[in-house]
Amino acid sequence: MQTEKEIVIDIKGLYKSFGDNHVLRGVDLEVARGENVVVLGRSGTGKSVLIKIICGLLTQDEGSVIVLGEEVKNINRKQLEELRLKVGFSFQMSALYDSMTVGENIAFPLKRNFPNLSKNEVDEKVDSVLNSVSLLKSKDQYPAELSGGQKKRIGIARTLVLRPEIMLYDEPTAGLDPISSIEINALIKNIKEEFGVSSIIITHDLVCAKTTGDRLVMMFDGVVQKQGTFEEVFDSDDERIKSFYEYNFT
Template sequence: MEINDTTGKEIVIDIKELYKSFGDNHVLRGVNLEVDRGENVVVLGRSGTGKSVLIKIICGLLTQDEGSVIVLGEDVKNLRARELEALRLKVGFSFQMSALYDSMTVKENIAFPLMRNFKHLTKAEVKKRVDEVLDAVSLIKSRDQYPAELSGGQKKRIGIARTLVLRPEIMLYDEPTAGLDPISSIEINSLINSIKKEFGVSSIIITHDLVCAKVTGDRLVMMFDGVVQKQGTFEQVFDSNDERIKSFYEYNFT
């Protein structure tokens, strides 16, 4: 693993000069980004600026046109199918819409990826790990319910638990508070922080929600026009005369 010269910490995601286009739509135009072990990095930017494309490239769902993406010491673009599958077990992707199976109970939803990827586990071991993550997201009493019986915030937490059950080293959150009421959003923000503390994961959090960014982000990265324009703490990023950054702040807080 590489060491960050600035912080002295281990770099778990190292992105250099990343480019990605879809036809004439140049989405990423030379992105550079590092994530240290145990760090929550929030990526901000308008819709269409390439935030979701960025995290899909990190976990190998998309392939870049140029540049390098090193995740946990592995060059994602050059991995063979089996190697990429092994890496994805270490990189959890929390989808915006939770992506739960309606026909399965909560416990079955969470157990599914565990049983699919770790066939050697006994039923008792699977139950223990399912209960562990349900407890972590404070929904142990909902284990026998179906997704249709859950609120939007509960579905988000179950989706996170299903990702967490594989014990990833990295979590990628795509708009974790989108569509939630203020109370549910507070609960998700608190959960992201507690997961970092309890499970020691490193995270990239894609969000438009500046409350989420301020509460969960150790470092904020502001993207415009497919490149990183500014990064730092919440205060450092928004202490700016850049009209694009000011308008982004004002949209959320005024």
């Protein structure tokens, strides 16, 4: 008997426009618990807008976004903050607080959300999560002193410290050299295994998609064009999908 998977993100008929620019035009997407879903597509197809709607940074024009059983659009500010503790967001440019050290960056959301934690408890959690991303040695450095790959890892660590159930990665390998990209891909896989999180990974890097994704979703012009495993998605006669593959691999 096949057990039904728990759906942690359920998106139906999602529309979003900025003025006359119709970015999302009816997106449907489900993410199961423990699943890594990679959303692929060219720049400007609304991939980042999609995950910003999921965590409530943007509001959709139409459609439903249910995250961990909550309709994001309908919940109040307090409920949204509670939901956000369960949804980590890794930004494309890392978005580290440049006036704080790495340790302070990671401690910041902990101190803000759990003011009763002692200094030792905060330190322990910061050290533990820095260990997970192999950057404990950078604890006292400032973001300006880190490489692009290190910044990405710290950005991910800062979200992991809150022990989210869902991770949203916005272009995790963009702008990184191949070695750093491999490290980030390995980290994303490791996070899934170690922390048991479900993830949406926004990327146009097919190596990242193939390495990290259990399922791929190909978006064009604001709609989901095709989804399935890597092989299923790219076994296609669609010229746009073929050219996307060829751009990355030939």
